[in-house]
């Protein structure tokens with residue numbers, strides 16, 4: 001079967017769990033060499049385990065430590081990847097976290113942590129990736145685009161989220177960061193898009209689906225009637241990273257079972 005990402009080097013940030021691990025597995029199955037980023041030493045074993053699954057399935061790659069909110073660590077990680085593999089072809093800006101709080105109780109540290117990882121982290125990684133795409137130039141034998149970036153956003157780039165103002169602000173920020181970069185670099189044949197996941201079963205939202213009661217409540221928000229899985233995002237990411245989407249630039253692809261269709265209005269006519 002044709003592999004959609006053959007010979008391409010893909011960095012996936014936050015790849016030791018959840019959606020990042022799912023995207024890495026989907027990319028590796030399509031022939032990409034994957035770099036699995038993880039933030040701190042404590043996450044190394046989990047990243048190694050994802051890499052073992054990938055190599056056992058015939059894929060290839062490496063792990064790479066860097067806290068995406070720290071400029072020197074991001075710069076060092078990209079230099080390591082270029083030294084090892086020669087370049088980077090695809091960046092999946094996936095790392096993210098939540099520090100939830102009622103707004104009046106929210107500390108500056110909670111605000112800065114979420115903006116630092118979710119938004120500044122995407123800025124730092126996108127900047128290094130685009131610098132590398134421009135340095136090495138087009139590689140038509142690999143892909144029609146000179147480079148591709150996928151920003152992991154959320155339905156909360158458009159759905160407000162009480163009690164999560166820092167997270168929603170970070171995802172709203174990703175939307176305009178992504179579109180501004182897409183506008184700036186489309187003429188250089190660099191495609192930049194976002195995925196907006198709805199509710200996907202991962203550690204970040206475990207309490208929202210861990211019990212039947214919690215899952216039933218969550219399903220009220222999902223017209224399609226099931227909670228998403230990481231494979232749903234992996235498939236969308238493969239499409240956005242491959243030449244199948246060569247004419248797609250500057251969009252958010254919501255992968256959310258219809259969560260952004262305002263399902264509350266279906267019974268409120």
Ligand code: NAD
Pocket residue numbers: 013014015016017018019020037038039043066067068069094095096097117121152153154155196197198199200201202203204205
């Ligand atoms: P997750 O907690 O499993 O994954 C987040 C990953 O980010 C972890 O591997 C974590 O180690 C990594 N990370 C955290 N801080 C980091 C840092 N400073 N540097 C590098 N990596 C760091 O949760 P997930 O659901 O897989 O989340 C992945 C992305 O998807 C996030 O951006 C999240 O906002 C987004 N998202 C998830 C959902 C969902 O329902 N699960 C919905 C919408 C958006």
